[in-house]
Amino acid sequence: MIRRRFLGHALGVGGLALLPGWLRAGEMDHSMHDMGAMSGMDHSSAVQPLAAENALPGNAALQPLPKLLNQGSQPGVFKAELIAAPVAVELLPGQPTSFWAYNGSVPGPLIEAREGDRVEIRFINRLEQPSTIHWHGLPVPPDQDGNPHDPVAPGGERVYRFDLPKGSAGTYWYHPHPHGHTAEQVFRGLAGAFIVRAADDPLDNIAERHLLISDLKLNADGSIAENDANDWMNGREGQFVLINGQHQPTIELKTAERWRLWNACSARYLKLDLGGHSFSLVGTDGGLLEQPQTLQEILLAPAERIEIIVQPIAQQQTVALTALTYDRQKMGNVAPEQVLTLAQVTIAKGQPTGLPQTLRAISPLGKSSADKRVVFSENMRMENGQHQMDFLVNGKAFDMHRVDMRSQLGAVELWEVYNDSHMDHPFHIHGTQFQIVEFELDGKVTPAAFLAWKDTVNLRPRETVRVKMVQSFKGLRMFHCHILEHENQGMMATLEVV
Numbered sequence: 500m501i502r503r504r505f506l507g508h509a510l511g512v513g514g515l516a517l518l519p520g521w522l523r524a525g526e527m528d529h530s531m532h533d534m535g536a537m538s539g540m541d542h543s544s545a546v547q548p549l550a551a552e553n554a555l556p557g558n559a560a561l562q563p564l565p566k567l568l569n570q571g572s573q574p575g576v577f578k579a580e581l582i583a584a585p586v587a588v589e590l591l592p593g594q595p596t597s598f599w600a601y602n603g604s605v606p607g608p609l610i611e612a613r614e615g616d617r618v619e620i621r622f623i624n625r626l627e628q629p630s631t632i633h634w635h636g637l638p639v640p641p642d643q644d645g646n647p648h649d650p651v652a653p654g655g656e657r658v659y660r661f662d663l664p665k666g667s668a669g670t671y672w673y674h675p676h677p678h679g680h681t682a683e684q685v686f687r688g689l690a691g692a693f694i695v696r697a698a699d700d701p702l703d704n705i706a707e708r709h710l711l712i713s714d715l716k717l718n719a720d721g722s723i724a725e726n727d728a729n730d731w732m733n734g735r736e737g738q739f740v741l742i743n744g745q746h747q748p749t750i751e752l753k754t755a756e757r758w759r760l761w762n763a764c765s766a767r768y769l770k771l772d773l774g775g776h777s778f779s780l781v782g783t784d785g786g787l788l789e790q791p792q793t794l795q796e797i798l799l800a801p802a803e804r805i806e807i808i809v810q811p812i813a814q815q816q817t818v819a820l821t822a823l824t825y826d827r828q829k830m831g832n833v834a835p836e837q838v839l840t841l842a843q844v845t846i847a848k849g850q851p852t853g854l855p856q857t858l859r860a861i862s863p864l865g866k867s868s869a870d871k872r873v874v875f876s877e878n879m880r881m882e883n884g885q886h887q888m889d890f891l892v893n894g895k896a897f898d899m900h901r902v903d904m905r906s907q908l909g910a911v912e913l914w915e916v917y918n919d920s921h922m923d924h925p926f927h928i929h930g931t932q933f934q935i936v937e938f939e940l941d942g943k944v945t946p947a948a949f950l951a952w953k954d955t956v957n958l959r960p961r962e963t964v965r966v967k968m969v970q971s972f973k974g975l976r977m978f979h980c981h982i983l984e985h986e987n988q989g990m991m992a993t994l995e996v997v
């Protein structure tokens with residue numbers, strides 16, 4: 500089934516036929532935005548004015564994510580189809596926007612499966628570029644994980660098949676990962692949520708709500724803006740931040756709710772705050788913590804996910820869910836950070852629901868049998884009289900045909916990741932979840948406050964993080980900065996598990 504949704508009215512997949520010029524324009528710009536091409540901006544056709552910040556309406560009730568229906572008939576098998584194709588959506592009156600979407604929906608449909616399930620997803624690529632689907636955070640065999648090495652050609656298709664092991668319950672997502680096209684395919688709309696559920700979830704008495712946060716940079720004529728030089732340097736941030744594809748929606752919380760939040764933005768950091776109300780952090784990227792943690796705000800770097808419990812309060816109140824300012828040390832002349840309103844939340848008066856003291860046990864990963872060091876760096880150089888920025892891992896830009904590191908199957912490893920640059924970069928590795936041991940900044944070592952499973956962790960300038968991990972499939976794994984423009988320009992490397 501094809502679902503089309505967004506705010507406004509979808510014109511349907513037929514949008515491709517209606518709007519060939521736009522799509523071709525996208526193709527053209529894309530070929531010029533080759534790896535490392537910060538100078539891509541020179542080629543983009545005349546700079547378009549952006550849509551005004553009040554151009555998108557808000558204040559509609561937050562809609563749940565559409566679900567990907569399981570079309571399998573066997574128990575324990577989740578079987579479905581994801582079609583990546585252009586879709587036109589009317590966000591600005593009379594000026595349709597051409598997105599690239601999974602099954603016509605921006606964001607893509609939510610996949611909900613259970614521990615123990617076998618997942619079989621047929622992916623059909625109706626884009627004019629190669630694509631893949633990467634299952635961000637899931638323990639998927641490398642040849643099923645949408646590596647850039649396994650592109651699905653325009654018009655092509657393939658089936659992704661993997662099993663969800665016991666203990667994998669958590670909050671994941673999926674997005675394209677083709678060589679040199681990831682940033683563009685994500686900012687044009689290709690990303691969706693993936694939840695793995697456990698049979699013995701200690702919080703399954705609490706109502707759930709999903710907030711997939713994405714970013715949209717829209718031109719005044721309704722087209723999706725190309726990346727400019729600043730976007731290629733700092734990572735793209737649009738003038739709109741959306742939740743489940745909606746601009747500044749409203750949320751009514753009547754009883755305790757379990758929120759799963761995804762930062763699916765290309766580069767935007769979200770320092771989340773709920774009008775100063777505290778909430779309980781109960782889960783991270785790879786599922787539940789051992790104990791709930793009471794917090795008042797939390798920084799979600801690009802690609803990170805959390806689960807929190809939001810409780811009713813003593814007096815009904817409407818508060819804003821905001822992203823507070825966070826200085827990630829962008830380069831160049833950039834506008835000062837601003838507090839962003841993401842949603843209006845009406846919290847009912849009521850008694851909080853008691854939470855279990857223990858959510859689950861997490862065994863700390865044992866002694867490391869190998870240590871690895873990863874360094875993220877940037878390098879400015881001149882090329883044809885233009886400043887070019889390189890984004891590097893251990894001094895090199897990504898090369899698909901090179902293996903950068905090797906790990907032993909099943910071995911516990913300690914990875915030291917150092918950000919040798921003056922801007923924040925979120926580190927992400929495929930195929931596994933890691934445990935943060937400690938951070939080090941300015942000679943000060945801060946141990947992780949609690950045990951948690953993570954696949955993405957932010958690094959401030961000159962910060963080191965030490966994490967432990969195990970890879971449990973042989974094959975190639977990518978690790979990279981999850982600011983997608985940096986990944987796209989080479990801040991990525993390949994690990995071979997042998």
Ligand code: C2O
Nearest residue numbers: 633635676802977
């Ligand atoms: Cu969302 Cu290579 O990752």
Ligand code: CU
Nearest residue numbers: 635636928929
């Ligand atoms: Cu990933």
Ligand code: CU
Nearest residue numbers: 924980982985
């Ligand atoms: Cu980066």
